[in-house]
Amino acid sequence: xxxxxxxxxxxxxxxxxxxxxxxxxxxxxxxxxxxxxxxxxxxxxxxxxxxxxxxxxxxxxxxxxxxxxxxxxxxxxxxxxxxxxxxxxxxxxxxxxxxxxxxxxxxxxxxxxxxxxxxxxxxxxxxxxxxxxxxxxxxxxxxxxxxxxxxxxxxxxxxxxxxxxxxxxxxxxxxxxxxxxxxxxxxxxxxxxxxxxxxxxxxxxxxxxxxxxxxxxxxxxxxxxxxxxxxxxxxxxxxxxxxxxxxxxxxxxxxxxxxxxxxxxxxxxxxxxxxxxxxxxxxxxxxxxxxxxxxxxxxxxxxxxxxxxxxxxxxxxxxxxxxxxxxxxxxxxxxxxxxxxxxxxxxxxxxxxxxxxxxxxxxxxxxxxxxxxxxxxxxxxxxxxxxxxxxxxxxxxxxxxxxxxxxxxxxxxxxxxxxxxxxxxxxxxxxxxxxxxxxxxxxxxxxxxxxxxxxxxxxxxxxxxxxxxxxxxxxxxxxxxxxxxxxxxxxxxxxxxxxxxxxxxxxxxxxxxxxxxxxxxxxxxxxxxxxxxxxxxxxxxxxxxxxxxxxxxxxxxxxxxxxxxxxxxxxxxxxxxxxxxxxxxxxxxxxxxxxxxxxxxxxxxxxxxxxxxxxxxxxxxxxxxxxxxxxxxxxxxxxxxxxxxxxxxxxxxxxxxxxxxxxxxxxxxxxxxxxxxxxxxxxxxxxxxxxxxxxxxxxxxxxxxxxxxxxxxxxxxxxxxxxxxxxxxxxxxxxxxxxxxxxxxxxxxxxxxxxxxxxxxxxxxxxxxxxxxxxxxxxxxxxxxxxxxxxxxxxxxxxxxxxxxxxxxxxxxxxxxxxxxxxxxxxxxxxxxxxxxxxxxxxxxxxxxxxxxxxxxxxxxxxxxxxxxxxxxxxxxxxxxxxxxxxxxxxxxxxxxxx
Numbered sequence: 001x002x003x004x005x006x007x008x009x010x011x012x013x014x015x016x017x018x019x020x021x022x023x024x025x026x027x028x029x030x031x032x033x034x035x036x037x038x039x040x041x042x043x044x045x046x047x048x049x050x051x052x053x054x055x056x057x058x059x060x061x062x063x064x065x066x067x068x069x070x071x072x073x074x075x076x077x078x079x080x081x082x083x084x085x086x087x088x089x090x091x092x093x094x095x096x097x098x099x100x101x102x103x104x105x106x107x108x109x110x111x112x113x114x115x116x117x118x119x120x121x122x123x124x125x126x127x128x129x130x131x132x133x134x135x136x137x138x139x140x141x142x143x144x145x146x147x148x149x150x151x152x153x154x155x156x157x158x159x160x161x162x163x164x165x166x167x168x169x170x171x172x173x174x175x176x177x178x179x180x181x182x183x184x185x186x187x188x189x190x191x192x193x194x195x196x197x198x199x200x201x202x203x204x205x206x207x208x209x210x211x212x213x214x215x216x217x218x219x220x221x222x223x224x225x226x227x228x229x230x231x232x233x234x235x236x237x238x239x240x241x242x243x244x245x246x247x248x249x250x251x252x253x254x255x256x257x258x259x260x261x262x263x264x265x266x267x268x269x270x271x272x273x274x275x276x277x278x279x280x281x282x283x284x285x286x287x288x289x290x291x292x293x294x295x296x297x298x299x300x301x302x303x304x305x306x307x308x309x310x311x312x313x314x315x316x317x318x319x320x321x322x323x324x325x326x327x328x329x330x331x332x333x334x335x336x337x338x339x340x341x342x343x344x345x346x347x348x349x350x351x352x353x354x355x356x357x358x359x360x361x362x363x364x365x366x367x368x369x370x371x372x373x374x375x376x377x378x379x380x381x382x383x384x385x386x387x388x389x390x391x392x393x394x395x396x397x398x399x400x401x402x403x404x405x406x407x408x409x410x411x412x413x414x415x416x417x418x419x420x421x422x423x424x425x426x427x428x429x430x431x432x433x434x435x436x437x438x439x440x441x442x443x444x445x446x447x448x449x450x451x452x453x454x455x456x457x458x459x460x461x462x463x464x465x466x467x468x469x470x471x472x473x474x475x476x477x478x479x480x481x482x483x484x485x486x487x488x489x490x491x492x493x494x495x496x497x498x499x500x501x502x503x504x505x506x507x508x509x510x511x512x513x514x515x516x517x518x519x520x521x522x523x524x525x526x527x528x529x530x531x532x533x534x535x536x537x538x539x540x541x542x543x544x545x546x547x548x549x550x551x552x553x554x555x556x557x558x559x560x561x562x563x564x565x566x567x568x569x570x571x572x573x574x575x576x577x578x579x580x581x582x583x584x585x586x587x588x589x590x591x592x593x594x595x596x597x598x599x600x601x602x603x604x605x606x607x608x609x610x611x612x613x614x615x616x617x618x619x620x621x622x623x624x625x626x627x628x629x630x631x632x633x634x635x636x637x638x639x640x641x642x643x644x645x646x647x648x649x650x651x652x653x654x655x656x657x658x659x660x661x662x663x664x665x666x667x668x669x670x671x672x673x674x675x676x677x678x679x680x681x682x683x684x685x686x687x688x689x690x691x692x693x694x695x696x697x698x699x700x701x702x703x704x705x706x707x708x709x710x711x712x713x714x715x716x717x718x719x720x721x722x723x724x725x726x727x728x729x730x731x732x733x734x735x736x737x738x739x740x741x742x743x744x745x746x747x748x749x750x751x752x753x754x755x756x757x758x759x760x761x762x763x764x765x766x767x768x769x770x771x772x773x774x775x776x777x778x779x780x781x782x783x784x785x786x787x788x789x790x791x792x793x794x795x796x797x798x799x800x801x802x803x804x805x806x807x808x809x810x811x812x813x814x815x816x817x818x819x820x821x822x823x824x825x826x827x828x829x830x831x832x833x834x835x836x837x838x839x840x841x842x843x844x845x846x847x848x849x850x851x852x853x854x855x856x857x858x859x860x861x862x863x864x865x866x867x868x869x870x871x872x873x874x875x876x877x878x879x880x881x882x883x884x885x886x887x888x889x890x891x892x893x894x895x896x897x898x899x
Contacts, residue, residue, distance in 0.1 A: 002037065002051050004030045096413040103414065111418070114379045117788070118422025118469065121375030123429025124368045124781065126462045130434055130452050132361045135353045138457075141276040143217025144309075149319060150351035151181065151306040152344040160344055162302035164337070165209065165291045167330060171306065171343070174326045177319040181308040182212035185289065187593070188281045189720075191262040192551055192753045202551060202753035203244070203262070206283040209291055213239070213273060215309045216280075221245075223256035223271025226288050234290040236267045244284035245272045262287075279352060280307075300337045300610060301676070307348060320345045336610040357446070359854060360774060367522070367781045370515045372469065374788045377508040380473035381792055383415065384505050415474025416467070423466030427459065442769035505796050510836040512789040516782070517840025517869060518847060523782035524865035525851055525858060526775040532857025533768045538697040540590055541630040545760035546725045546732035546739065547589055551753040560645065563717050566746065567622075573742035574725060580735065582726040584628035585713055587620040589722050589760065590696050591767035595619045598709065602661060603671040603686070616657055616707035617698060618674075620716050626652075626693060628726045629760075636668040636691030643690075643712045650712065651687040655695045656705035667692050674709065687711065699767075724760070732759045774854060786872070789836075790880035797829055797884035822889040829881040837873060841866070 008026045033054050040050035104111040139145045152160040153167065165183055172181035190202040213225035221242055230237055238260070240248075249255045259266040267287065277286070291298070310319055323343035331338040350358075431454045438452070446452075550570070557563040571583045588595040598618035601608060608614075623639040625631075634655060643650050651672065658667045667689050675684045698706050713721070725735055736757055743754055758766075812821065848860040858865070 001034060002047075004033045004055075007055060092409075093413070096410050097417060099410065100414040100417045104417065110382060111421075114382055114418050115421045115425060117375045117378050118419060118466075119425035119429055120784065120788075121368075121372035121469070122423050122426030122462055122465060123433065124784075125372050125465055126426060126430030126454075126458050127433035127437065128361075128364045128368045129461045130430070130454060130458050131437075132365045133457055133461075134452055135357055135361050135446070140279060140349050140352070142279070145349060146347075147310040147312075147314075148216065148348035149178075149308050149310060149316060150346045150348050151308055151323065152346070153302055154342040154344050156340060160346075163304045163306045164299050164302045165289075165304055166294055166296075166299040167302075167338070168209070168304065168306045169291060170330055171323065171326055172308070174329065175308070175319075175322055177311055177314040177322040178308040179311050180211055180215050181306055182209050182215045183304040183306045184208040184212055184280055185303060186281065186305050188283045190549075190551060190753065190755065191285065191287070192264075193260060193262055202755050203285055204283045205238075205262070205285045205287055206281040207289040208280075208286050209289055209304075212280075212286075212307065213277065215307055216277070217309070218273050218277050220271035220273055222253045223269070225271055225273060226286075230270075230288055231290045231292045234292060235288060236265055237270050237288045238262070238267045239271050239273055239286045240269065241277060241284055242272055242274050248284075299334060316345055316347065339609060340612070356770070360770075363522075363774070363851075363854070364777060367519060367778055370519055371781050371785050371788070372465070374512045374515050374785050374792075376469045376473040377512045378788055378792050378795070379418065381505050381508050381795060383411075383473065384508075412471065412474045416470040419466040419470030419473075423462055426466075427462055430454065430458065430462065440773070442773050443766070506832055509789075509792050509796050509832050510839065512785075512792045513833055513836025513873075514840035514843060516785040516789040517837055517873065518844045519778070519782035519785045520869045520872065521841070521844040521848070521865060522851060523775065523779040524868055525848065525855055525860070525862060526771070526778050528858040528862060528865055529854070529856045530768065530771045530775040533771050534764075536697065536857065538590060538764070539631060539694045540696050542590075542760040542764050544727050544730040544732055545628070546727065546735050546757070547760050547763065548723050548739070548757040549720065549753075549755050550723050550743065551720050551755070552747070557719070560717050563719060564714060567713065567717075567721065569746045570723070570743055571622075573745055574723075574739055577735065577738045577742060579728045579731075580725055581728045582624055582628040584625040584724040584726075585620075585622040585721045586625055586724060587718050587721060589724075589763055590629070590698060591764045592722075595698065595708075599675050600661075600709070601673045602665070603673060614661060614707075616653075616661075616709050619708060619710050620713050620718050620721075621710050622713045625710070625724070628724050629696075631696055632694040634692045634694055636689070638691060638693075639710075639712045644714045647715075649685050649687040649715055650690045652691040652693050652710040653689055654693050654705075654708040654710075657707035657709065658692055659705075660707050672709075674711075771856070786876055790876045793829060793833065793877065794880040794883065796832075797825060797881055798887075818889040822885050825885040825888045826881055829877065829885070833873070833877045837870070 005026055008029050009022070036054045036057065037050050040053055041047070045053065140148070142148065151163065151168075151171065153163050155161060163183055168181055168183040172178065175181065185207045188204050188206045191205040193201045193203045208226070210226040210228045210231040213220075218225070220239070223239075225239055226237065240255075245251055245255065255269050256271055257269065259268050261267075262285075273286075308319075310316075320343075323345055327338070327342045331341060434452050434454045552563070552566060557566050567585060571585075574580055574583045595617040597615040599613040599615045601613060621639070623641065623643065626633065626638045633652075636652070638652070639650070651674065653662075653667060662670060668691065669688065671686055671688045673684045673686050693708075693710065695705050696708065698708065723739070725732065725739055727735055740754060743752065811824075812818075845861060852860050
């Protein structure tokens with residue numbers, strides 16, 4: 001018998017068949033050729049002629065179709081078999097995807113609900129991940145950021161305090177683990193830049209020491225940054241940001257080396273740095289603070305922050321030990337100012353982000369993670385219900401040859417397709433959230449160089465999250481769908497499907513309710529905190545007052561008398577405006593930027609070492625300040641016209657000052673020695689206490705009252721002062737233009753900058769913005785979680801009522817009333833909700849301690865919040881169960897049994 005294999009393989013080569021498939025076809029065709037060959041031999045053909053004729057007939061199209069028809073039928077049956085795979089993973093995957101797409105198209109309502117649910121969870125997670133990534137994961141936009149550290153001075157009562165500039169210089173000289181150490185003043189102030197047209201513009205400015213940009217690894221785009229020789233020369237020099245360079249000077253490189261007039265003095269522009277330098281402060285200019293030949297008293301002035309670059313290979317632990325040794329040496333050399341003081345070393349990124357922002361980012365990430373879990377539970381419940389309906393279909397697939405893994409893979413493919421579609425829509429939602437986020441995030445929450453971006457890192461996170469949730473919510477339906485044998489599934493009655501999967505769906509609903517309770521309780525605590533912050537007695541009246549910062553040029557009013565005359569002239573002009581009740585001046589505002597501090601000693605008290613001298617907030621105010629803000633005097637008097645330069649230096653203290661530092665001493669008449677720093681050589685002003693003012697809240701969430709000192713403007717004038725204008729009618733915004741016009745009438749040369757115009761109520765609103773941001777965002781997600789959980793309850797009840805229609809019909813036919821059926825449905829829902837509530841409260845009690853640092857005026861286990869959550873949950877539960885329960889109660893037995 002001839003061997004036909006080689007001939008057949010040559011003719012089938014162009015079909016690119018798989019080896020197994022080609023072997024089957026070759027074997028089949030060889031049988032036909034053998035039969036034809038034997039037939040030709042019986043008819044008398046020779047062997048060569050029989051072989052040639054058989055092969056020629058195979059090439060004939062009609063004969064070939066006749067021979068291949070059975071094989072073609074077998075192939076079609078093979079591809080349509082819902083059980084066995086094709087043997088190619090990619091081909092099977094493509095077939096599963098097409099089938100999943102067809103099934104979703106056949107059920108558009110189910111697909112839309114599932115995709116929208118997932119999009120909500122994934123979109124919220126993508127936006128919050130962008131915040132967490134920017135603050136916690138992404139390295140700082142600096143050279144070798146892992147080698148950068150923040151250094152703080154420590155004291156027994158101050159774990160992280162300001163740094164003395166002279167100490168920072170000695171740290172750099174004596175340290176073995178830092179290449180260099182530089183310092184900067186954290187507060188960003190303003191400098192008045194005189195324009196060519198004679199107008200004044202206030203530019204955000206920050207003071208830094210030479211070498212700070214070298215330590216951070218920031219190179220100039222054009223020109224250069226500060227050098228140590230600039231410090232020695234005590235040059236008036238500035239470096240500007242790239243954005244300010246483009247907006248103010250149109251990116252002209254010729255600006256380098258020229259001079260600009262700031263606060264009346266000429267400053268040389270040394271260079272331009274990228275905007276990433278705003279990491280240390282949202283500033284447009286950095287001015288050089290020369291510390292060369294600084295007086296010894298500067299060692300006691302701790303008003304700076306220090307940043308250092310570690311030597312290659314040095315660790316933070318080694319640097320901390322090294323700096324403690326340096327601090328001990330400085331304590332021996334300068335005992336008056338450095339005794340008992342150490343150095344804390346912290347990674348720069350951790351210090352820049354801060355515990356508040358880090359806690360907020362982790363809080364939001366946990367909240368949206370819980371929301372995503374609820375979304376997964378809802379979609380899993382939908383798929384479980386769908387799998388129950390599809391049980392016969394899946395059983396038939398198994399009976400036709402599909403093994404359990406094949407069915408599981410098909411269901412997981414459908415789940416992953418849903419997750420992919422939800423991910424695509426969620427990415428669009430996350431991008432939209434991040435686009436509006438800058439307008440929602442409070443000012444100052446993010447460090448200067450930290451920006452939110454919807455980049456590949458966020459996209460990658462969303463894709464991984466979508467894959468994870470796709471598998472997560474697909475496993476339970478896949479397992480449930482393949483739990484029964486084909487015979488059981490095909491033979492089961494419709495009523496029998498009710499029990500299958502019901503327990504698992506109930507567990508998912510319990511988990512949803514529990515997560516919603518946790519989020520609601522957390523949101524309730526944050527809302528209670530916000531309420532406590534905004535309703536607390538702050539000791540002053542904020543409504544009806546307009547404020548603005550008035551910043552005159554330094555050379556415009558060079559003497560104390562001229563500056564005081566300027567303030568008096570403005571006060572006189574504004575007082576003449578209709579609807580103005582009172583005008584006052586202050587160096588800081590309640591709940592505004594922190595006031596400066598001064599050190600003091602009580603006359604007659606035992607002497608205190610310079611390094612342990614107490615400090616209090618130091619505020620310069622005009623005589624009308626207390627009446628304008630309606631701050632009550634507890635004893636003594638307020639300032640008056642007699643408290644002027646040349647008269648007895650006076651001071652007013654608040655209640656916290658008396659309770660903390662004057663225990664057992666009558667405050668009025670007591671004298672205190674006030675100095676700008678704790679240095680023994682600092683200038684001392686002996687001031688007499690003439691009054692005790694009511695406690696004014698200086699910080700939005702201060703847990704302990706802050707000691708405060710007030711001194712009269714006439715005895716310690718300052719050029720940057722806040723103007724406070726109290727209106728008669730209570731509409732302070734209407735006074736903005738008249739007040740500006742009054743200032744312009746005094747400042748005819750327009751060399752005074754007026755900025756930060758807002759009402760005193762707006763100042764308080766901004767001070768509580770972080771608490772409001774947390775409470776609103778967490779509250780929004782908690783409301784979304786509650787809605788999703790109640791949708792889950794509604795869905796499982798509606799499905800249960802639909803599946804148990806015949807059961808209810810039998811009960812009503814046997815005598816059950818509509819109320820009996822109603823109670824039966826409500827009892828089932830109440831059991832799930834009560835169980836979820838109990839589990840949720842147990843988890844909330846464990847997790848509430850984690851929120852303590854974000855709370856103010858409320859306990860972590862606040863009973864009022866518990867009660868509010870229970871009431872809200874009861875209302876939502878009633879709404880979610882009302883529809884299905886009412887539908888079950890209105891069933892007619894005849895209709896139910898026929899259905």
